[in-house]
Amino acid sequence: MIRSYILGAALLIVLAVSANAQATTWQIGDKHTIRFDAGGEAGGIFKTLKGSIAFDGQSVQTAAFDLSIEVASVNTGNGLMNTHLKSAEWLDAGKYPVVRFTSKKVTASGSGFVVTGDLEMHGVKKEVSFPFSFQAKGNSGTFSARITVYRNDFHIGKPGGEVNDVIKIDLTVPVTKK
């Protein structure tokens, strides 16, 4: 009898701990910025970011990111460049309307974190890892990350030319607790 009480209590504790370990879910704020720079004049922003974020700095193993960037929301500041970038020669927004990142694993690293996941862009899916930081402030916070991708890996544009292979993407994503 006593043994079953102990087992029951242990089960409750395990359930309680696992319930606490569930990551906090966050709502993506409107004032996010996604800047990209491929050298020279080739740079700009993506205006639309959607998706779900579950993250708790204390238990990163439960973190999950599923983010989508709308390709058609690109803005380089120049109309001709925008049209060119959305064309079949580059990002092919008609055929591949979103750039998607789905996380697989998050680990703590120094004062920040490292996320590993699948980046799907231009019909090519590749595993990537990049560091990010999270600044919490009450019920809100800000994720910041710098991602380096190689456009040739995703068959974007022709190799060479004026646009670098290396594309640096800076993300700043303000969030609020759901």
Place this chain on the structure above:
Amino acid sequence: MSILKKAFSLAIVSGILSGCASLIYEKIYTSSLGADFGKVVTPVGIFVASIVGCLLAAVGFWLLQRMVPKYAEIIFNLLFSILTFATIIGPFAMKMPLDMNSPELLPGMVTPMHFFPALAWFTLRPIFIGHTGPYQKIFAH
């Protein structure tokens, strides 16, 4: 009145008229398409660009009158038209601040404005400067 003074008077009046026309066009374009480029295309900028463009034309007109008085007018008209047309590359190549939406609508607004100084100049020219060269006679024969 010397030709230089006449040319400068024409330039200033043409510039102001062109600025007014550009401003009216900008208001119509903005209200009909909902594209607001007020941060990069300001009324002061429109007037300054129009007047400066016409003043440069006046300098060119005066120089041609001194250098080739016989053909100055026809060369000037050709050059002014060609250079005006060439300036439309500017709006297409222009990079706007990234927080401004629909940059593809900018050339549609600015390109017609580039033609207004020449249009104003050619319209007002007979009032300020009479015929200066004998080219009409050349083409008449």
